[in-house]
Amino acid sequence: MKQPYLLPDISQPGKAGCSLPALDVPPAALPPEELLRTELELPEVSEVELVRYFTALSRLNYGVDTGFYPLGSCTMKYNPKWHEDIARFPGFASIHPYQSPGTVPGALRLMFDLQALLTEITGMGITSLAPMAGAQGELASILMVKAYHRRRGDAARRKILVPDTAHGTNPATASMCGFEVNTVPSDSEGNLDLASLESMMDEQVAALSLTIPSTLGLFDPRIIEIGQLVHQKGGLLYGDGANLNSLLGKVKFGDLGFDCVQLNLHKTFSTPHGGGGPGSGPICAKSFLADFMPSPIAVKKAKEYSFTSPAESIGRLGAAYGNFSVMVKAYAYIRSLGAAGLKEVSEDAVISANYLKEKLKADYHLPYDRACLHEVVFSGKWQKAKGVATLDIAKRLLDYGFHPPTIYFPLVVEEALMIEPTETESQKTLDAFIDTMREIAREVEENPEVLRTAPHNTPVRRLDEATAARKPDLRWKMKSQRPG
Amino acid sequence: MPLPYLPNTEADRAAMLRDIGVSSADELFQDVPAKFNNVPFKLPPPLSELELKRELHEMAALNASSEEYACFLGGGYYQHFIPGVIGHITGRSEFSTAYTPYQAEASQGMLQSIYEYQSLVCQLTGMAVSNAGMYDGSTAAAEAALMACRLTEREKVAVLASVNPTYQQVLETYLSGQDIHLTRLESARDSLAPEPACLIIQQPNFFGCLENVDAYSRKAQDAGARLVVIVDPISLGMYQSPAAYGADIIVAEGQALGSPINFGGPGLGIFTCRQEYLRQMPGRIVGRTVDVDGRPGYVLTMATREQHIRRERATSNICTNEALVALAATVYLAALGKSGLRRVAELCYHKAHYAAEAIRRLKGFSLVFPEPFFKEFVVRCPRAPDEINRALFQEKIIGGLDISHLRDNALLLCVTEMNTRQEIDKLVQILGGL
DSSP states (O other): OOOOOOHHHHOOTTOOSSOOOOOOSOOOOOOOGGGBOSOOOOOOOOHHHHHHHHHHHHTTBOOTTTSOOOBTTSOOOOOOHHHHHHHTSHHHHTOOTTSOGGGOHHHHHHHHHHHHHHHHHHTOSEEEOOOSSHHHHHHHHHHHHHHHHHHTTOOOOOEEEEETTOOTHHHHHHHHTTOEEEEEOBOTTSSBOHHHHHHHOSTTEEEEEEESSOTTSOOOTTHHHHHHHHHHTTOEEEEEGGGGGGTTTTOOGGGGTOSEEEOOHHHHTOOOOTTTOOOOOOEEEOGGGGGGOOBOEEEEETTEEEEEOOTTOOOBSSSSSSOHHHHHHHHHHHHHHHHHHHHHHHHHHHHHHHHHHHHHTTTSBOSSOSOOSSOEEEEOHHHHHTTOOHHHHHHHHHHTTOOOOEESOSTTSTTEEEEOOOTTSOHHHHHHHHHHHHHHHHHHHHOHHHHHTOOOSSSSOSBOHHHHHHSOOOOOOOGGGSOO | OOOTTOOOOHHHHHHHHHHHTOSSGGGGGTTSOGGGSSOOOOOOOOOOHHHHHHHHHHHHHTSOOTTTSEEOOOTTOOOOOOOHHHHHHHTOHHHHTOOSSOSGGGBHHHHHHHHHHHHHHHHHHOOSEEOSOBSOHHHHHHHHHHHHHHHHTOOEEEEETTSOHHHHHHHHHHHHTTTOEEEEEOSTTSOOOSSOSEEEEEESOTTSBOOOHHHHHHHHHHTTOEEEEEEOTTGGGTBOOGGGGTOSEEEEEOTTTTOOOGGGOSOOEEEEEOGGGGGGOOSOOEEEEEBTTSOEEEEEOOGGGSHHHHGGGSSOSOOOOOHHHHHHHHHHHHHHHHHHHHHHHHHHHHHHHHHHHHHHTSTTOEESOOSOBSSEEEEEOSSOHHHHHHHHHHTTEEOOEEOTTTSTTEEEEEOOTTSOHHHHHHHHHHHHTO
16 A cells, blocks of 8 residues: 655645634734734645545554564553543543642542552652653653762762663663763673672762663563662662563562662553653652652642642653653553552563563574563574574564564664563464564575565565665645745 | 453463473563562552443542533643544554554554654744654753753753743753753843853743744844744744744644643643754654655654664653654644634634633733733732632633732633633623622
């Protein structure tokens, strides 16, 4: 199916895509002419043409509802449909953030209860739902680290340590907060190299930013020692909770020595990713950091709910209270599963990943052959030696109707293929994926060209990204605005 | 009862564990220190769909929504008409259940929609380029300030006092990371502190008044600073865009374009700027290109600015573009078209002026600002705005924003196309009878 046209191509003067009411009050005098807009070149499209256009576009897109989406680190699990219905209840969707708290007690209660649920799930002391995405949760966490050391009068801590397996947001966040980033290497087992950490950990380090399990899908067995090393030198342990899906209902971050973690409700708690958002990135911290939490926090006093700002808060992160409609869906998810259900989620997610690991390790190089948690990282180096890159394998998967895994990440694995199946895929789906991956491994031997030129069955084939970046074409103009 | 989100049966699990070569799931958690594995969790017992829907329906019903109440509250989030078609398109799960479009060949729908979004938003603001969207209007403004600091290699930011106070707070949070100094400017007569990276203003401002953008533009230019303007996207249906007065970066909250208020989130941070700043822009950007067969297609582009490539040298740590909210804005702008958006803006304008004129005539009430306004205005009340709001609430009206901490007995009222004449007359009648 092709989609060669854009809105200006179907625009015709005099069309409209919706109807609007007539003015029911006497008109006021318009503002002076010079303040008014003379041109506003927007397309004019009828409702039916609009629906056909966007429906056709949707069919060019692959989502979790379309099929298996094993994008590592992204936890692309099924998003229960009825959670959407709940988020659309008028009492949740059509309320204004600046209404007085007394007129929205249900919304505040939901936030208050969700804070408590997440505090329990992470084993921390306090939760803020304000961050609107995981990266913003990181930003808030690192600003809290900064505020904490400042209050102690410790101005020397200019560095944040980040493992070489870290998500790109970790170093980017540290920079945004004015810190210098030092990279800690991994050891041959895929764990953090403890000797390096020990030598790097000094009085200039504000925090270690750590993902557990790591982006290799591995749980660092020396996590307690790592925390102790950091704390002994006065640093804090910040956790990127992107991979919580493997620990849900089993293990608490608080027990592992973390001082502050950020969660991704759109990953672990099953709210849809929306093609790139909205997400939600709450942070949970130990009680000694409570004064620095972002503002606001929902509180309950004598059965009345309200918002409060912590004493030395790092401040506001947005104009309201975070992505409320995402919170509603995450709340529904936790309440519909309970503690036993959440545990089953993480165990199933881990079983799925290990199942793929065992079934595919004969065909793809497995750099760390040990039990993984929610995701498994293979290397495409055997295939690369035969002239087929990991990118080619990913593109070939599209021909077979699967969304590819995350590729070329983490950076420590050559030609990485990072596969996160999640708990919501049946064994049948996993088997179909395994068969396809084996078939692709065979194609590498027998017909590498079909891989190098893949995909063949998608709406478009490989796109010229170099030209896209060199000669940016980032928008259209209406026909009337184009020269000639 | 089996859990509906988990498709594997006990038998499937047992078979998979056998194939893995372990006897229980817990063997796979062998790296977790034993005493921290399988700890107890105190969570409420699970509920079925029916039970939970009932419970949450009751919880939602405790909130006073604009479906039941007439609403005159604005201050950054606005109730505007949402054409029904939008929800049906954003509800297509091919869009809603996708990730960020990293795999372009499987994501042309979202990528092309974002290209449409960037285009429409540029048409609306009159700026040359747009990113794919940010968290909300306030963080877009904060990211604009950080971008201005990178562009000018300066470490001071100036903000006009009439900018939404919550936006100023978010700005403080974002600037604190790099210890960038924030100064406030009271009016166009004040002089800028030396060497500012940018001057941030809002049009119309927090109090609803139209600012003289031209004057601030000259002021910024004289200081070698970039002019950042926070706009109300609906106002651009009838008013000249600040781009015409020399704005360098225009940001906005895009929720008003086709999304419910949702208690303030998710929003949509619209971020547009001059072409020459492109490589310093934060956030995702989609570009049009061709595939190997010469067919047009779309990709995420200029990724060398971003965290997953550039890591600590990225322009921002942001990954999210609030794609689904951006899609709603795209469909909204396309559905309304140029005459529809103008109509919505004019409906707001006329109704707000009708309301303001009637309230101004009430005994004890007056308009605080003489400046022209669009859809929001500040009235000085004869009593505490809080008391007035409570009286209105008894009559099924959500009143205005109490800003008595900024101006004596001041109430910021907002009137949009959603407010009928009947609602406005009722508001005026109640205010008059207090």
